[in-house]
Amino acid sequence: MANIISPAFSGGDGSWHLKVKVTNLDLDKELRVRGDLHIGGVMLRLVEELGMKRDWSDYALWWPEKNKWLLRTKWTLDQYGAHADSKLEFTPMHKQLRIQLPDLRYVDLMVDVSVKVFRSVAILCKDLGIRHPEELSFLKPLEPEDLRYNFSDDPRRKKLAQEIASNGKTPVVSPDTNAYVREKALLNHSQNGHDRNYERSYSPFGTMNANGTLHNSRFDSSLNHIGGMSNTGWSCPLATTPASLTSDARRNLLRPKSLVEKARINVSWLDSSLSLKEQGIQEYETVWLRCKFYNFYDLNPKYDPVRINQVYEQAKAELFAELVDCTEEEMLMFAALQHQATIKSRDPAAFETDEVDGQTRYDEDEIDQALSELQATLEGSTLTSTPLANSGKDITSVPELGDFLRFAKPKTFGFKSFKKYWATCHDQQIYLYKNREDAGRDPVYHLPLKGCEVAPDVNLSSGKYGIKVEVPSEEGMTEVHFRCDNEEQYAKWMAAIRLASRGKTLADSSYAAEKKSILAFLSMQHPAPAPTTNSSGMNSVVELNPEEYVPQRFLRRAKTGKLVQRILEAHANVKDLSLCEAKMNYIRAWQSLPDHGVTLFVVRFRGPHEKNKDELLGVAPNRLMRMDLNSGHHIKTWRLNTMKSWRVNWETQELHIEFDNETVILFCSSAACKVVHEFIGGYIFLSMRSKDVSQNLNEEMFHKLTCGWV
Incomplete structure (x- = not known):
């Protein structure tokens, strides 16, 4: 019986038929080609056979079976692996x-x-x-x-x-x-x-x-x-x-x-x-x-x-x-800014643009503020209004905070019991003493702050100025609480602890700005003595519908009329802001929330001592967090600047992350492992941005950090 040769393979010169579909014309074409024909030649021959005068510059070849573009026009069909059974599409690259x-x-x-x-x-x-x-x-x-x-x-x-x-x-x-x-x-x-x-x-x-x-x-x-x-x-x-x-x-x-x-x-x-x-x-x-x-x-x-x-x-x-x-007070502030x-x-x-003869006009206050910020950056922030325990030491030494604070370490069962201590903050450490005279001796408590998690515990209406801190320890993260007497004290210590958690000391130039932003955040939450209803002509035409301003869980707690009244009272604090200032204050307040910027994934940690149960991995701009699945409690925190390497086993979909003192292995069940990997690599890429270098995007570096193949 004679061998039957497919027409697609006929031709003594090694040529064969290539099927190409022109998608926008819904037209199928067959081209006789050889494997050494480059992609540019295929497209040129196809356009010539179509005989239509139109702009084909946006068209390229797509291989549906292999799910890939054939964009390297100098590559041949053989180099791409295309053969007689391949069916290509000639389609626009812009859709x-x-x-x-x-x-x-x-x-x-x-x-x-x-x-x-x-x-x-x-x-x-x-x-x-x-x-x-x-x-x-x-x-x-x-x-x-x-x-x-x-x-x-x-x-x-x-x-x-x-x-x-x-x-x-x-x-x-x-x-x-x-x-x-x-x-x-x-x-x-x-x-x-x-x-x-x-x-x-x-x-x-x-x-x-x-x-x-x-x-x-x-x-x-x-x-x-x-x-x-x-x-x-x-x-x-x-x-x-x-x-x-x-x-x-x-x-x-x-x-x-x-x-x-x-x-x-x-x-x-x-x-x-x-x-x-x-x-x-x-x-x-x-x-x-x-x-x-x-x-x-x-x-x-x-x-x-x-x-x-x-x-x-x-x-x-x-x-x-x-x-x-x-919190409810924060939500009212957000509603007021909105x-x-x-x-x-x-x-x-x-x-309206604020320009004169094509040049932007600046107020003198803005110039003074810019000069002050520049001076603070060059000289470092001062703590003249802060009680310093080392005020008599050399000015080159690291500044130190000293204050009476109430401190509590939650018990397994029962309520927190706060006790007053003399607290000092120095070089990313907090030391607690029974009284001020004991400072410098053995402390009652010593809390290393680097790598800690800090969150506000504030209720302005009841005069509560608390700071919740989760401190790294051998057992994981240990939760402790501080109580301050007033806003000024709260702002000082919250700013100090936030900087310490990022590996910075009180000598850092950002301390003053951090403290200022905390005070501004609190000031916007204070209820005004009187609401701003009809205080301006524009207000009278803006209907305030709480359903457009407040999430469902807050709507269920209060009557509509009462909620509108409270939003208008909060609005009195921000009624003089411009459009851009209102938006920027909203963004800054959003960034100040404890959960801001934390992307969650359901994972299982691998290892000989790990429990086979679901937990949460939180990925933030500067850290990774191991968290309880139900409560969100922080079990452990790793700073990205302590990460030495990370890689993926794509067969098992496991992510291996090596830190200074340990290697973490995890499997993500709520998303593909590539998503987690890209978040980690992406944040590392973003941390490399600086005004001192060109702001042109380094796409090659981004893909090296996020694709998993180095």
Whole structure:
């Protein structure tokens, strides 16, 4: 019987037929090629055979079976491994996507889906006028169902595996990426071919082209409504967000009900080292753009009106969804700042530029403040108003705080019992003595502060100024409490302990600024003697609906009328702030919360002495925290500056982190290991930023630190 040779392999010169689909024309073509033909030649021959006069510069070859772009035009088909059975696509590299911005607005944009996500976000942020794009990234939209299970235990993954097995096709999902994103994409496309989230979302401002220009007849009419008067030269409509356009979106926010669900919400971050298309993102799909790393560098009102607004709106959304905890007094302060920002956003004068002959005009007070800050930086902060135990020593010695404080070490059972001690803080250590005369002798307690966790325990209405400190010890983290007598004393000691936790002493130039910010934070929480109802003409037209300002758990505690009254009382403290000042104060207050910037993951620690149970890993800009799954109690803290190396075993999905004195091995069950790895590497990358070096993004360094392959 004669051998039957497929037509695809016919040709004595070694040529074969290559099938290429032109996606936008829904046209299939066959080209006779040889393995030594380079990719550029394939595209040129395809365009010639199509015979259509159009701009093909944005088109490239995509290999669906291998889930990769063929972008190296000088490489040959043999080098890429393409053969006669390969089916390629000739498709545009820019696709229209629906992007939900941090302020919860949707915009339709042309996005490059062929470059790595890190680069794609950088291009997008440049078009939108957002500096420091390394702080942001894309997420796959989440649904309430995503919070029910850990990623590794999600039954939908088993269903997907069964569907794939029945189709006889295995998806290309590399172990060193976020499999959730790709698998979710396969689930969404299995029925209707594109993301169903697209139909549920809408774009209140219409579409936005590649240069960031929004076009929609409705947008022009809304421009005056939000205060972005076109005749004043204001060119950034994204620098303010109408409350009416995001109120519905805030109501539909995911609200995790536990620490575990807060951890599961981090499952959908896209892999920064792969392109959007490689992760299954197709045209017309929805992705979220969010601030990923909570290490905001150089937020400058002069250069960052859009960036400040987007960070401010994401902070509002996180507080509204209760992703970050705060006290009732703090929540009233946030509501007051939000109310002030809303009032000012409706005032056209808030958007007028302060320029004379093309140059920015500065007030004398601003110049004096800048000079004072420069002097403090050069000379180091002074503690002249602080009682010093070493006042007679050489001025080159490290400053020391000394004060009477009440101290308690919680017992296993029973209430905390506070006792007054003479406390000194020196060189990242706190020493407690029975009385002042015993200072310098053996202390009753010695608390090393480096690597500690510190949180406020303040209730202004009852005059409570407490500081909760979790101190590293051999058994883990030991919790202790301090009580101060007044705001001034509280600010001094809270600033000192915060600096010590970061490895800094009282001699650091940032001590004065830290203390000042703490006092400012407290001053905004004081209730005013009288509310500001109708104190200005603008106030009378701004309706204060508590449901737009306060999370659900606070709404349930008080009647609407009483809550409005308390918000207006708090607003009296901030009624003189400008729009930008209100937003910046909101952001600073958000950053002062204990839980701010901590990204959670459900993990299991490995090792001979580890218990096989779920725990939490908290990843913050400067540290990693081992935490109790139910209470959130800190079991141990590791500073990133003590980390010597980290690597991933992609087969077992285990992360190995080597510190100065120990090696930590963990498995993440709430997200792919790549997500955890990228957060750690990303924060290390951000810590390397400095005004002394070029601010051009070092993409190669970012990927070395985050991709896991060094």
